[in-house]
Amino acid sequence: MPERAHVTSVEALESFRANLIIYLSKARPTVDEVSADVLRTRLWLQNEQRLHWEGQVRRRTKEFEQAQQTLFSTRISSVHVATDTAQQAYNKAKRALEEAEDKLKRLKQWSRDFEGRTEPMVKQLERLQTFLADDMVKAAASLAQMIKTLDDYAGLAPPSASAEPASPGGQKTPDDTTPLAGQADSALSPPAGQSAGHGEKP
Numbered sequence: 001m002p003e004r005a006h007v008t009s010v011e012a013l014e015s016f017r018a019n020l021i022i023y024l025s026k027a028r029p030t031v032d033e034v035s036a037d038v039l040r041t042r043l044w045l046q047n048e049q050r051l052h053w054e055g056q057v058r059r060r061t062k063e064f065e066q067a068q069q070t071l072f073s074t075r076i077s078s079v080h081v082a083t084d085t086a087q088q089a090y091n092k093a094k095r096a097l098e099e100a101e102d103k104l105k106r107l108k109q110w111s112r113d114f115e116g117r118t119e120p121m122v123k124q125l126e127r128l129q130t131f132l133a134d135d136m137v138k139a140a141a142s143l144a145q146m147i148k149t150l151d152d153y154a155g156l157a158p159p160s161a162s163a164e165p166a167s168p169g170g171q172k173t174p175d176d177t178t179p180l181a182g183q184a185d186s187a188l189s190p191p192a193g194q195s196a197g198h199g200e201k202p
Contacts, residue, residue: 010150017143020136028132035125038118045111053107056100060093067093 071086 010147010154013143013147013150017140017147020140020143024132024136024140028129031125031129031132035122035129038122038125042114042118045107045114049107050104050111053100053104057097057104060097060100064090064093064097 067086067090071083071090074082074086
């Protein structure tokens, strides 16, 4: 007779499933936040900062052109004090324009580098998100079903150990060697018409 399985680790499975659910509740928001940070940084570089510095270049170009025109006009008028002031304004506008152009140039380079450096990590994050949202959720559900199955199995009553198989028709098995009473009597009695200890009549 096969032995009954000993189910002793259901509590360990329940504890593992509980820890898995806690892990998922923390890991999924963290991975989602990292993905959101990557997206926000990309949009900040490609949209917000690009538009800002393109606007700065346009504005400072106008200011530089105005300062250049003012300096040219004061040089024609030969007013020394005005020329010095116009020269200072011109130099300031030129530096401001050069700064904006340099910022826009580096921003475009950062955007290209950002895409190349983050793309492999973004793909890994996407695979991790799929794993956590799909595979791990299915694993938690499978553990729940496994725990239920083991609980149901452990609750079944074990088979009786004292039950013995009966022979067909209620007869005794061949192992029973007790002689029948009639067979014992016939084995000890002489045949009819003969007496014990004598042969046949002449």
